[in-house]
Amino acid sequence: MSARNKELLGLVPVAGLLIAGFASVFVVGGDDLDNTSLIFGAYFFAICLAAHIFLRIRLPYADPYLFPLVALLAAIGLVMLYRIDESFARDQANWFVVGLVLFMLTIVLLKDYFVLERYRYLIVTGGLLLLLMPRLPGIGAQVNGAYLGVDIGPLAFQPAEFGKLAVVIFLASYLREHREVLVVGARRFAGITFPPIKHLGPMLVVWGAAMFLLVFIRDLGSSLMFFGAFLALIYVATNRISFVLIGLLMFFAGAWFFASTVGHVGDRIDVWLDPYADAQGDGFQVLQSMFAQADGGLFGKGIGESLLTAPGNDQPLIPEVQTDFIYALIVNELGLFGGCGVIAIYTLIAARGFKIATIAQDGFSKLLAAGLTAVFALQAFVIIGGVIRVIPLTGVTLPFISYGGSSVIANMVLLALLLLISDRARRPQQSTQDVIG
Amino acid sequence: MNAPIVRLFIGVLVLFALLVGFTSNWAVFDADELAAKSQNKRPLFEAQQIERGKILTADGEVIAESKPKGKGDQLRYVRRYPLGSLFGNPVGYSFLTEGQTGLEQTQQAVLTGEDNEFVSILDQIRGRQQEGSNVVTTLDSGAQQLAVDQLDGQSAPGAIVAIEPDTGAVKAMVATPGYDPNTIPTDKQQLLEGGQASGLFNRSIQGIYPPGSTFKVVTAAAALDSGAADPDTTLDGSSPQTFSGVPLENAGGEEFGDIDMRTALTHSVNTYFAQLGEEVGTGTLLDYMERFGFEKDPEVQLPDDQMATSGVFNSNGKLVDEGFDVARVAIGQGGAEGQILATPFQMAEVAAAIANGGKLMRPSLVQEVKDPDGRTTSRLDPDVQSDVVSEDTAAELTDMMTSVVDEGTAAALAGDLGGVTFAGKTGTAEKNLDERINQPWFIGFAPADDPQIAVAATIEQCTGCFGGEVAGPMATAMMNYFVNGG
Structure with missing residues (x-):
C-alpha cells in the first residue's frame, strides 16, 4: 500500500472519533446546542481530506502516520471544545482552515527548506523579537501572571508558539555548521567534558535567553521548553551527554536563583510544592485540576458529564478549561484511559518525528526534524506536567488540542516542516525519479 | 547522529511515563483522598445534581422530595418538605451547605442510588444520570x-x-x-x-x-x-x-x-x-x-x-x-x-x-x-x-x-x-x-x-x-x- 493510501486509511478512525464525539456531546448537551453545530465536525474532517489530497499531490512520499495522528489529536480537541462551548469548536475549525493555508504555503514555498539555513540569523532575530513582544507596553497581554500573549487591535496571538519554530530552525542550522568544532574542541576537565570556550559563547547566549524568558515572561514552563529543545539539539549534534548535564545544571541553578530572588517565579514554585497553602488563591487552579482528575477515575464520567462551573453560580470548577487545563477535562470525562490515550498519541507522533530524523540523510534535516519533534514533545510535557503537578504550572498550550489560533497555525507549520523533511528522506533515489518524472 | 536521536526518544518516553504516572495517581490511586479534601467542593456539587429519591409515609404522602433548579450544567436539585414540620424530627433534612440529619442522613446511600454499585457503574458507562431510590417509611x-x-x-x-x-x-x-x-x-x-x-x-x-x-x-x-x-x-x-x-x-x-x-x-x-x-x-x-x-x-x-x-x-x-x-x-x-x-x-x-x-x-x-x-x-x-x-x-x-x-x-x-x-x-x-x-x-x-x-x-x-x-x-x-x- 502506498504511503498516501495508508494515510487515508489512518483518517478513518479520525472520522469515527468525530462522529462518535460530536454525537455524544449533542445527545448529552441536547437543548443548549444549535442543530447546525454538528457540522463543525464534518467541517473539520473536510479540512483533513483537503490536507490529505494536497499531500498526495505535493509530498507523495511523506510519512503516512504523522498527519492522521495529528488529526486524531485535533479531533479529540475539537470534541472537547465542542463540549465546553459550541462556539469554541467553530472557532477552532476556522483556525484549522487558516492553519491549512499556512501548512500548504509552507510546503509550497519551502519545498527546498534549506533556504532556511541562509536566513537563520534573520529568523532567530525575528523569533526573539516575537518572544519579547508580550512585555512591550500597549500590546503585551498578561495571562495568569505570565506574559505569553500579544494583543494588537483585533489580532491576538501567542508569540512563543511561533518563536519556538524560529529558535529550532536557527539551532539546527547553527549546530549543523559547528557540531564538529564543538566535539573536537571539547576539553576534559576534572573528568567532565566541557565544550570549547570559543563555542561556549553561543551556548551561554541560549542559556541567558532561557533565563531571560523565565524572568521576563515569568513562565518556567516555556523557558524549560526552549532550553530543553536546545539541549536536545546539542545532544543530537555532539552525542555528548555531559553537555546536556552541564546545561541542565546551569538551567536549574539559574531557575533556583531567580525563584529565590524574583517573587513571581518563586510563587509559582511554592504553589507547585504546596497548593493547599492557598487553596482559594494561587493554589486554586492546580487543585481544581487535581480534583477534576480524581473525579474522573479510570473511565471518566463520560463526555458532557463534567461539572465545569459550580451549579447555581458561574464559579469555574476547571479554570481555563479550553486552553491550559483541557487535559484535566479530558481526564475528568474520559478518565485515566482517555488521558493515557492522549499521551500515547503524543508518544507516537514523537516516535514518527524521531524516525524521520534518523532516516534523513543530511545533518540539517536530521537536526531540524529532531529539534521540531523535541520541542513539540516538550511542549506537551510542560503543559500536561503543569496541569498534573509534575512541574510548576505553565502557560503554553496543549498542541493541536487546546483552543487557540496561534497554537493551531504554528503547529501546522511545524507539521509541514516535518512532512517536508520526511518526503525528501523517503523519496526513492534521484535517478529513479528522473525516469518517472 | 542516529544513536543520540534514539536516546532522545527514550528520554521523551521517560517524561511521558512520568505524565502517565502522575495522572494515574490523581485519577485513581489518590482519588478517594482527593475527593475527601475539604477544599474539594466537586463531590458536593455533584451530589446536588443527583435526583435524590423521595421519602414517603406508609400511607403514600410525600415527606421529602427533590425539586430541579436550573438547566444543563446549572441543574441542581434542592430538597423540599411538603408536609413542613410534621416529620421534621424523625426524617431530618438534607441540604448542600447544612448537611444532613435523621433518615435523610442514614438513608443517604439508598436515596442517592449509591447502594447498588453494579447499577451505578453500568449507568456511568452509559452516561446515565445516577438516580436515587425512594424510601417508604413506617410512619403514618x-x-x-x-x-x-x-x-x-x-x-x-x-x-x-x-x-x-x-x-x-x-x-x-x-x-x-x-x-x-x-x-x-x-x-x-x-x-x-x-x-x-x-x-x-x-x-x-x-x-x-x-x-x-x-x-x-x-x-x-x-x-x-x-x-x-x-x-x-x-x-x-x-x-x-x-x-x-x-x-x-x-x-x-x-x-x-x-x-x-x-x-x-x-x-x-x-x-x-x-x-x-x-x-x-x-x-x-x-x-x-x-x-x-x-x-x-x-x-x-x-x-x-x-x-x-x-x-x-x-x-x-x-x-x-x-x-x-x-x-x-x-x-x-x-x-x-x-x-x-x-x-x-x-x-x-x-x-x-x-x-x-x-x-x-x-x-x-x-x-x-x-x-x-x-x-x-x-x-x-x-x-x-x-x-x-x-x-x-x-x-x-x-x-x-x-x-x-x-x-x-x-x-x-x-x-x-x-x-x-x-x-x-x-x-x-x-x-x-x-x-x-x-x-x-x-x-x-x-x-x-x-x-x-x-x-x-x-x-x-x-x-x-x-x-x-x-x-x-x-x-x-x-x-x-x-x-x-x-
Whole structure:
C-alpha cells in the first residue's frame, strides 16, 4: 500500500472519533446546542481530506502516520471544545482552515527548506523579537501572571508558539555548521567534558535567553521548553551527554536563583510544592485540576458529564478549561484511559518525528526534524506536567488540542516542516525519479 | 547522529511515563483522598445534581422530595418538605451547605442510588444520570398529625412514640416543639443556638427523662421472669417506708396493707416496688433493662449522635451499673449515685415488648425501598432484637396492666377506646418536690388481647399533675386511632 493510501486509511478512525464525539456531546448537551453545530465536525474532517489530497499531490512520499495522528489529536480537541462551548469548536475549525493555508504555503514555498539555513540569523532575530513582544507596553497581554500573549487591535496571538519554530530552525542550522568544532574542541576537565570556550559563547547566549524568558515572561514552563529543545539539539549534534548535564545544571541553578530572588517565579514554585497553602488563591487552579482528575477515575464520567462551573453560580470548577487545563477535562470525562490515550498519541507522533530524523540523510534535516519533534514533545510535557503537578504550572498550550489560533497555525507549520523533511528522506533515489518524472 | 536521536526518544518516553504516572495517581490511586479534601467542593456539587429519591409515609404522602433548579450544567436539585414540620424530627433534612440529619442522613446511600454499585457503574458507562431510590417509611401521616395535635395542646414540650409490637415498625414519632426542615437553609444557626430547647432536639429519642412509675413495668418483668417473685408475692404496702436511709412515700401518702403484685401495679404502690426492686437486685434489674434495650442506643435507623441511651445515670451524667439506690430506681426515680432516665422511644419499646409476648422486635423507620422504576428492592423484615421475658411473664404483665386501666390509676381512661380493652401504666416522675413539678407519663398497648399498637407519651413537666390525667389521654387518643381507625 502506498504511503498516501495508508494515510487515508489512518483518517478513518479520525472520522469515527468525530462522529462518535460530536454525537455524544449533542445527545448529552441536547437543548443548549444549535442543530447546525454538528457540522463543525464534518467541517473539520473536510479540512483533513483537503490536507490529505494536497499531500498526495505535493509530498507523495511523506510519512503516512504523522498527519492522521495529528488529526486524531485535533479531533479529540475539537470534541472537547465542542463540549465546553459550541462556539469554541467553530472557532477552532476556522483556525484549522487558516492553519491549512499556512501548512500548504509552507510546503509550497519551502519545498527546498534549506533556504532556511541562509536566513537563520534573520529568523532567530525575528523569533526573539516575537518572544519579547508580550512585555512591550500597549500590546503585551498578561495571562495568569505570565506574559505569553500579544494583543494588537483585533489580532491576538501567542508569540512563543511561533518563536519556538524560529529558535529550532536557527539551532539546527547553527549546530549543523559547528557540531564538529564543538566535539573536537571539547576539553576534559576534572573528568567532565566541557565544550570549547570559543563555542561556549553561543551556548551561554541560549542559556541567558532561557533565563531571560523565565524572568521576563515569568513562565518556567516555556523557558524549560526552549532550553530543553536546545539541549536536545546539542545532544543530537555532539552525542555528548555531559553537555546536556552541564546545561541542565546551569538551567536549574539559574531557575533556583531567580525563584529565590524574583517573587513571581518563586510563587509559582511554592504553589507547585504546596497548593493547599492557598487553596482559594494561587493554589486554586492546580487543585481544581487535581480534583477534576480524581473525579474522573479510570473511565471518566463520560463526555458532557463534567461539572465545569459550580451549579447555581458561574464559579469555574476547571479554570481555563479550553486552553491550559483541557487535559484535566479530558481526564475528568474520559478518565485515566482517555488521558493515557492522549499521551500515547503524543508518544507516537514523537516516535514518527524521531524516525524521520534518523532516516534523513543530511545533518540539517536530521537536526531540524529532531529539534521540531523535541520541542513539540516538550511542549506537551510542560503543559500536561503543569496541569498534573509534575512541574510548576505553565502557560503554553496543549498542541493541536487546546483552543487557540496561534497554537493551531504554528503547529501546522511545524507539521509541514516535518512532512517536508520526511518526503525528501523517503523519496526513492534521484535517478529513479528522473525516469518517472 | 542516529544513536543520540534514539536516546532522545527514550528520554521523551521517560517524561511521558512520568505524565502517565502522575495522572494515574490523581485519577485513581489518590482519588478517594482527593475527593475527601475539604477544599474539594466537586463531590458536593455533584451530589446536588443527583435526583435524590423521595421519602414517603406508609400511607403514600410525600415527606421529602427533590425539586430541579436550573438547566444543563446549572441543574441542581434542592430538597423540599411538603408536609413542613410534621416529620421534621424523625426524617431530618438534607441540604448542600447544612448537611444532613435523621433518615435523610442514614438513608443517604439508598436515596442517592449509591447502594447498588453494579447499577451505578453500568449507568456511568452509559452516561446515565445516577438516580436515587425512594424510601417508604413506617410512619403514618394521620397518626403523626394526631400526635402533633395532642402535644400542641400541652403546657410543655413533650413526645409521643407509637410502635407496632409485632413488626417493630415505628408508626408515629413526634417531639414538640418541632421545626420545619424547609427553613433550615436560613434558620439553622438560630435553631442550633436554642440547644435542647429548640425544635432540632428530637426529644422523643434524644431526650432522657425519669420515667417514674411506668418503669415499674420493667421492675415487675424482671421480678417475674427471673423468678424473684410471682404475681401472688405479697409485700407490705404501707407508707412511708425507709430505703437507703430516706423515707419513701406512696402517692398521696396512701396506705396499703399486705398486697400482691397485681394490686401493687394497679395502684402504683411505690413501697411495694421499692422492696421488689431490692429483692430483684441491681444485677438482675440491669440485665432485664438491657434486654428491653436500655444501656445502649436504640437500634432504629437514626444517626447515633441523634439518639440517646436510656439507663441509670449518676449526677455527672455517666452510665453506672452499681452503687445506686436500686429501690428508687425500681420505681423509676433514683438519687445522685444513680437515677433512671429513659427516652420516650425506650418506654414505647418496653410497652411493645410486653405486647408482643415478651419479644422485642428491632424497631424500624423504613417500611420499604423502591427503585426509581417503582420496584421494591427491600422491605421491612421483622426481626427479634431480644427475647426480653417469657410469654407467660408477658401474659401476666398484660393482665396487670389491663387492671391498671380497668380499676387502677388509669381507670378514668377505660372507656377511651370505645369498649376495646387495653393495657397501660401511668407514671408521674417527681422532678422538683418543693415546686410540685412532675413529668407525667403513660405507656400502653391495645387491644390487650391482640395488641396492634404500643404507645409512650409524656410531656417534660407540669405542676401538681399526674400521668393518668395528662399523658394518659394523649396515649389513648393514639391507640384509638390505630384500633378504631381515627
